[in-house]
Amino acid sequence: MSGIARLSLEQAPPIDVPFRFFVTAPLFGSLTAILLIGYGPLVLTQRWSPVTLAATHLLTLGYLTMSIFGAMLQMLPVIGGSPVPRVQWVAWGVHPTLTAGILLLAGGFITGNPTLFPLAATILGIAFSLFIGMVGIALIRVPVGNFTTTGMRYALLALIVTVGLGITLLLALGGRLGITYIPLLTNVHLAWGLMGWVGLLVSSVAYQVVPMFQLTPEYPRSMRRLFSAGLFIILVTWSFAYIVDNHARSTLLLAAALFLMLLLYAGVTLDIQRRRRRSRQDPTLRYWQIGMLILWPTAILWGVTRFSSQHLQATELMMGILAIVGVVISLINGMLLKIFAFLSWFHLQYRQMKLMRIDITLPNMKDFIEDRTAWVQQALHFGALALLLAACLEPALSRAAGAAFLAAQIVLLYMLGRAIRLYRHVNRMFLEPPPIPPVAKTNAD
Secondary structure, eight states, X not given: OGXXXXXXXXXXXXXXXXXXXXXXXXXXXXXXXXXXXXXXXXXGTOTTOHHHHHHHHIIXXXXXXHHHHHHHHHHHHHHHSOOOTTHHHHHHHHHHHHHHHHHHHHHHHHHOOTTHHHHHHHHXXXXXXXHHHHHHHHHHTOSSOOHHHHHHHHHHHHHHHHHHHHHHHHHHHTTSSOOSOHHHHXXXXXXXXXXXXXXXXXXXXXXXXXXXXXXXXXXXXXXXXXXXHHHHHHHHHHHHHHHHOTTSHHHHHHHHHHHHHHHHHHHHHHHHHXXXXXXXXXXXXXXXXXXXXXXXXHHHHHHHHHHOOTTHHHHHHHHHHIIIIIIXXXXXXHHHHHHHHHHHHHHHHHHXXXXXXXXXXOOOHHHHSOHHHHHHHHHHHHHHHHHHHHHHHOGGXXXXXXXXHHHHHHHHXXXXXXXXXXXXXXXXXXXXXXXOOOOOOOSOO
């Protein structure tokens, strides 16, 4: 892990800050699976079905954004050397409000109660405003910028656009705004959320974590310097063109440029992974490789939706499942397994060095997250992905897909819970007094 030497690890927040977000993510994944089991084919029949929208936001807000919030609060002070002000208070403020807002939003879709949407918009607005404000301060204070923190700035701007569009749509659904072009704004909102907020953040963090944890060469300097700005500018241009005329040739070309940027990033990532210094496969690496490969059929399905009206509902649903479950959740899972183990090991090592407790033997990273269990979880995840795609064509498979996805979340929760128990067990050892060394006997004795 040669990249560790370049990190400002002493500025890392308390371990409970990122962990509360990380553990909550698979809980929302489980809730999504339960929704799929309960409602079955209704979830995977129409893109605009209320239950489908509820499941989508449970994943995008509950799984993806929860994970990314935890990663950002952890990585920003470590990589950028700029701690988030009052990070524990920020975590205590953001986590419960974000959780409550997501549940209200999903409840509004499921029950059809329009009064829940303005309430959800208010609570989510508080959560996002607090996070954006405090993380924005930390990004402004970064002493020496790097490609990762620059990408984080673009991602935060994308989050502002995503949240603004989302709150506008919620107020419209709640009858507070008279907007008639909701589907148009929804597509723009989705693009900013997935390509802007999630895409820019994950790619920026990858500049650090992929070479460090997967022992690959660095990303090309030209990509690190140009990718975030290029993707952001194209996304802004496409948004205006799409709102003006979503069928214009220029709009389609800009959308194609967005996918080409992402495919270029995927190709470069696969190339540096091919040239890694260790040939042994591990679950994190496999998650990233398959996630990058799934970007290709996602782009192909987007092309199909633009130029063919046959089976449009099924094709759009499959594209969304590939993008959210196949690409983004796969990458998040890959990061989560490695970062969770690394943070557990690092915080214990830091405490051992601080207290000079060489009498305590620390577990290694593999002890926190075992590869054997991680392979099982990964197989369940991709099995659920295959069933979700098949259910778009044969809705009777929806409940089986939900059961498989629930199993993947349960195993993930088990792994994270096991890592926390091991961390707490070792951490308690530091509270015990060190053993007293035996007194050497002298000749006089």
